[in-house]
Amino acid sequence: xxxxxxxxxxxxxxxxxxxxxxxxxxxxxxxxxxxxxxxxxxxxxxxxxxxxxxxxxxxxxxxxxxxxxxxxxxxxxxxxxxxxxxxxxxxxxxxxxxxxxxxxxxxxxxxxxxxxxxxxxxxxxxxxxxxxxxxxxxxxxxxxxxxxxxxxxxxxxxxxxxxxxxxxxxxxxxxxxxxxxxxxxxxxxxxxxxxxxxxxxxxxxxxxxxxxxxxxxxxxxxxxxxxxxxxxxxxxxxxxxxxxxxxxxxxxxxxxxxxxxxxxxxxxxxxxxxxxxxxxxxxxxxxxxxxxxxxxxxxxxxxxxxxxxxxxxxxxxxxxxxxxxxxxxxxxxxxxxxxxxxxxxxxxxxxxxxxxxxxxxxxxxxxxxxxxxxxxxxxxxxxxxxxxxxxxxxxxxxxxxxxxxxxxxxxxxxxxxxxxxxxxxxxxxxxxxxxxxxxxxxxxxxxxxxxxxxxxxxxxxxxxxxxxxxxxxxxxxxxxxxxxxxxxxxxxxxxxxxxxxxxxxxxxxxxxxxxxxxxxxxxxxxxxxxxxxxxxxxxxxxxxxxxxxxxxxxxxxxxxxxxxxxxxxxxxxxxxxxxxxxxxxxxxxxxxxxxxxxxxxxxxxxxxxxxxxxxxxxxxxxxxxxxxxxxxxxxxxxxxxxxxxxxxxxxxxxxxxxxxxxxxxxxxxxxxxxxxxxxxxxxxxxxxxxxxxxxxxxxxxxxxxxxxxxxxxxxxxxxxxxxxxxxxxxxxxxxx
Amino acid sequence: xxxxxxxxxxxxxxxxxxxxxxxxxxxxxxxxxxxxxxxxxxxxxxxxxxxxxxxxxxxxxxxxxxxxxxxxxxxxxxxxxxxxxxxx
Numbered sequence: 001x002x003x004x005x006x007x008x009x010x011x012x013x014x015x016x017x018x019x020x021x022x023x024x025x026x027x028x029x030x031x032x033x034x035x036x037x038x039x040x041x042x043x044x045x046x047x048x049x050x051x052x053x054x055x056x057x058x059x060x061x062x063x064x065x066x067x068x069x070x071x072x073x074x075x076x077x078x079x080x081x082x083x084x085x086x087x088x089x090x091x092x093x094x095x096x097x098x099x100x101x102x103x104x105x106x107x108x109x110x111x112x113x114x115x116x117x118x119x120x121x122x123x124x125x126x127x128x129x130x131x132x133x134x135x136x137x138x139x140x141x142x143x144x145x146x147x148x149x150x151x152x153x154x155x156x157x158x159x160x161x162x163x164x165x166x167x168x169x170x171x172x173x174x175x176x177x178x179x180x181x182x183x184x185x186x187x188x189x190x191x192x193x194x195x196x197x198x199x200x201x202x203x204x205x206x207x208x209x210x211x212x213x214x215x216x217x218x219x220x221x222x223x224x225x226x227x228x229x230x231x232x233x234x235x236x237x238x239x240x241x242x243x244x245x246x247x248x249x250x251x252x253x254x255x256x257x258x259x260x261x262x263x264x265x266x267x268x269x270x271x272x273x274x275x276x277x278x279x280x281x282x283x284x285x286x287x288x289x290x291x292x293x294x295x296x297x298x299x300x301x302x303x304x305x306x307x308x309x310x311x312x313x314x315x316x317x318x319x320x321x322x323x324x325x326x327x328x329x330x331x332x333x334x335x336x337x338x339x340x341x342x343x344x345x346x347x348x349x350x351x352x353x354x355x356x357x358x359x360x361x362x363x364x365x366x367x368x369x370x371x372x373x374x375x376x377x378x379x380x381x382x383x384x385x386x387x388x389x390x391x392x393x394x395x396x397x398x399x400x401x402x403x404x405x406x407x408x409x410x411x412x413x414x415x416x417x418x419x420x421x422x423x424x425x426x427x428x429x430x431x432x433x434x435x436x437x438x439x440x441x442x443x444x445x446x447x448x449x450x451x452x453x454x455x456x457x458x459x460x461x462x463x464x465x466x467x468x469x470x471x472x473x474x475x476x477x478x479x480x481x482x483x484x485x486x487x488x489x490x491x492x493x494x495x496x497x498x499x500x501x502x503x504x505x506x507x508x509x510x511x512x513x514x515x516x517x518x519x520x521x522x523x524x525x526x527x528x529x530x531x532x533x534x535x536x537x538x539x540x541x542x543x544x545x546x547x548x549x550x551x552x553x554x555x556x557x558x559x560x561x562x563x564x565x566x567x568x569x570x571x572x573x574x575x576x577x578x579x580x581x582x583x584x585x586x587x588x589x590x591x592x593x594x595x596x597x598x599x600x601x602x603x604x605x606x607x608x609x610x611x612x613x614x615x616x617x618x619x620x621x622x623x624x625x626x627x628x629x630x631x632x633x634x635x636x637x638x639x640x641x642x643x644x645x646x647x648x649x650x651x652x653x654x655x656x657x658x659x660x661x662x663x664x665x666x667x668x669x670x671x672x673x674x675x676x677x678x679x680x681x682x683x684x685x686x687x688x689x690x691x692x693x694x695x696x697x698x699x700x701x702x703x704x705x706x707x708x709x710x711x712x713x714x715x716x717x718x719x720x721x722x723x724x725x726x727x728x729x730x731x732x733x734x735x736x
Numbered sequence: 737x738x739x740x741x742x743x744x745x746x747x748x749x750x751x752x753x754x755x756x757x758x759x760x761x762x763x764x765x766x767x768x769x770x771x772x773x774x775x776x777x778x779x780x781x782x783x784x785x786x787x788x789x790x791x792x793x794x795x796x797x798x799x800x801x802x803x804x805x806x807x808x809x810x811x812x813x814x815x816x817x818x819x820x821x822x823x824x
Binding site: 094095096097098133137141204207208209231233234235236237238291292305329 | 751754755756758759761762765766770809812814815
C-alpha cells in the first residue's frame with residue numbers, strides 16, 4: 001500500500017498494516033488523520049511508555065500520578081495540590097511568542113481539567129548561544145509570550161531557570177510547570193464513564209490553527225510548515241473566562257468528566273475520554289461551533305485551536321451547567337454523547353465518517369528502539385585545564401557567563417506577585433514558595449543540567465533530581481513529589497535512545513532510593529538539528545514540589561547578621577566535568593561529572609531538613625551549578641551583604657583553589673548559623689555522618705576569598721554585582 | 737545631484753487575516769457588542785511603529801524601513817504581515 005493514498009500523515013508502514021489488520025479494512029482519510037494525531041509520539045508515548053513504567057509513582061501523599069491530566073497530592077485538610085509539566089519546543093522555534101504563550105495556556109488547562117485552580121507557573125528554558133541573533137530573538141519573544149500570557153490570565157510566573165548551549169541553536173526548549181490547588185472532593189477525571197451523558201465543547205470556536213500540531217511536535221524541524229497550519233494562537237482573555245466558568249461548573253458537583261483539548265485536538269480528546277471511561281462516543285461534526293467555513297472533517301477533528309474544554313455531563317444537568325458558561329459569555333456546543341459501543345463514531349451531514357474502536361486509537365503499538373552506548377562516552381579523558389594565573393579575570397568571566405549570570409532580566413518581565421501569595425520570589429532562593437492556606441506553603445523548583453547529562457547521563461540525570469530536591473529543602477520544605485520532562489533527539493538514533501534509557505534508569509533508581517514519587521511528566525523527542533541531525537544534549541528537566549507547614553520554617557538565601565557564620569554541609573570533590581567553570585575555560589567536553597552518591601545525598605538532605613526544623617540554620621542555599629562561589633555570591637547579592645571565606649576550611653580532597661571554588665559536587669549546602677550553635681550542629685552532623693565545617697563569616701560589603709593567609713581576592717560586592725547583574729542584558733543587546 | 741530628505745514611515749504589523757486576533761475579538765465581544773454597538777462586526781488589533789527615515793526619496797525610505805524590519809525581525813512573517821506606508 002502506498003502512503004501517498006492517504007492524507008499527510010506520519011504513520012509508518014508497519015503501523016498502517018497494524019491498523020488495517022485490526023480494522024479488517026483500510027481506514028478512510030479522516031480515520032487516518034485521527035489515528036495519526038493520537039499515535040504521534042507527542043500523544044501516544046509509543047517510544048517511551050515501556051521505560052516510563054520504571055519510575056516510582058506511589059507515595060504517602062500521592063492520590064493520582066502519571067496517566068492523569070496532572071499529578072494530585074494530598075496536602076491535608078481536604079486540600080489537594082496538582083502539578084504538571086509541558087513543553088512547547090517545536091511551536092516556540094517557529095513562533096516564539098505564540099508558542100511559549102500557548103505552552104503556558106496548555107499546562108494551565110491540564111491543571112484545570114482535574115478540577116483544580118491553577119495558582120502558579122514556572123518556566124525552564126534552553127537556548128543556543130546568545131552570540132547568534134536568532135537565539136536572542138527567540139529568547140526575547142519566548143519570555144514576552146510567557147509574561148504576557150501569565151499577566152493577562154492573572155496567574156503568577158513564580159520562578160524557573162534558563163541555560164544556554166550551542167546544542168540548542170536550532171532547537172530551543174520551552175518547558176512550563178504549573179501547580180494548582182483544589183478540594184479533594186471536587187477532583188474530576190478525563191473520562192466518559194456514564195453511557196447517555198452528553199459531550200459539551202466549551203470555549204473558542206474551532207478553526208484551522210494548529211492543524212497537525214501534535215504530529216509536527218513529533219518530527220524533526222526540517223519539515224516546518226511555512227504556512228499558518230502549525231501555529232497556535234494564544235488567547236489568555238478567553239482562558240481567564242474558561243477558568244472561572246469551569247470552576248463555577250465544577251462547584252455544582254454535576255460534571256461527570258472533563259478534559260482539555262491540547263495536542264491532537266478533538267481527535268485525541270475523544271479517544272482518550274472514551275478509553276478512560278471504557279465506553280464509546282458519538283459526535284456530530286455539524287454541532288461544533290466553527291470559526292471558518294469550508295473546514296474539512298479531518299481539519300475539525302485534529303485542529304489545535306486553543307482555549308477549548310470538553311465537559312461530559314448528564315443531559316438533565318445541561319441547564320445548570322450552561323448557566324455557568326453563560327455568566328462568562330462563553331460559547332459552547334453539545335456535540336455528541338457517550339455510548340456503550342466502545343467505538344469513536346463521528347458523523348457529518350448524517351453520514352458516518354469515522355467508526356474506530358476506542359482501544360485501537362488510544363493505544364498505539366509501542367516501539368522498542370535499539371540502544372548503543374555513544375562512542376564519545378568512552379573517549380579518553382583529557383588533562384585538566386591549567387590553573388589560571390589571573391584569579392579576578394577568571395572569577396568574573398565564570399560568574400558573568402550567561403548560564404550563571406543573574407536572571408533578573410527575565411523574571412522582572414514576569415508578574416510573579418499577582419495573587420499576593422508568592423512568598424519566596426524568583427532570585428530569593430533556588431525554589432519559589434507560594435502560600436496555599438494560612439501557615440501552609442508549597443515550594444517548587446525546576447532544574448536541569450544538559451552538560452552533566454551529556455557527559456554522564458546516569459549521574460547527570462539523577463543529579464538533576466537531587467539538585468531540584470535540594471532547592472526545595474533549602475527553603476525549608478519536605479519534598480513530596482516530582483515531575484520529569486525528558487527531552488531528547490530522534491529515538492530511532494540508537495545513541496540517543498541509549499542515553500534516554502540511562503536517564504530513566506537513573507531517575508528511577510534515585511527516586512526509589514530517596515523515596516520521592518514521580519506524579520507526572522512528559523517526553524519530547526525529535527529535538528535535533530534539521531540539517532546535521534545532531535541531537536540536543538540529553539535534557540531531562542525535573543520539577544520538585546515540597547510542603548512547608550509554619551512560616552517559621554521558611555528559609556531563603558538572605559543573610560542576616562544574627563547568624564554570622566557560614567557553614568558548608570557536605571564534601572567537595574574534584575568533579576568539574578560539565579561544570580560552568582570548565583565550560584568557560586573551553587573544556588566543556590571532558591572531566592569527571594559530579595557523581596551522585598545516593599546514600600550521602602539522603603543524609604545531607606536529612607541533615608539540612610533537621611537543621612532547619614530545630615532552627616539552627618538561617619540562610620540556606622544549595623551548592624551546585626557554578627560551585628561554592630556562585631552559591632555564596634547569590635546569597636550576598638540578594639542580601640547586599642559581604643562575606644569572607646577560607647578555602648582551606650572546606651571539607652575536601654581538592655588541592656587547587658579553582659576546584660574548591662567551582663566544583664559542582666552534589667550533596668552540598670551552604671548555610672548560616674549563630675556562633676553558639678556550632679557544637680549543636682557538629683552533633684547533628686555526626687549523627688548524619690556528613691562533614692560540616694565553618695568556612696567563613698558574613699558582614700561588611702566586600703566579597704573575600706582566602707586560602708589560609710593568602711588573600712586570593714577581595715572586591716566590593718557592587719563591583720562584582722555590576723558584572724553578574726548586567727551580563728545577561730548585555731548579551732541580549734549583543735554587546736558581549 | 738540627489739538631496740536627502742526625511743520621510744515618515746509607518747510599519748503596520750498586523751496578525752495575518754486568516755489567524756485569530758484574540759485582543760480584537762475581546763474588544764468586539766466584551767466592549768462593543770456588550771454596549772450595543774452592534775453595527776461593528778470585526779475588530780483587529782495591530783501595532784504601528786513610526787520611523788522618521790533619511791532617504792533619497794519615498795521608495796528609498798520604504799526600502800530602508802523594510803531592511804530594518806527584516807534584519808531586526810520586528811515581526812514574525814509566519815504569524816504577522818507588515819505593511820509599510822510613508823509620507824514626506
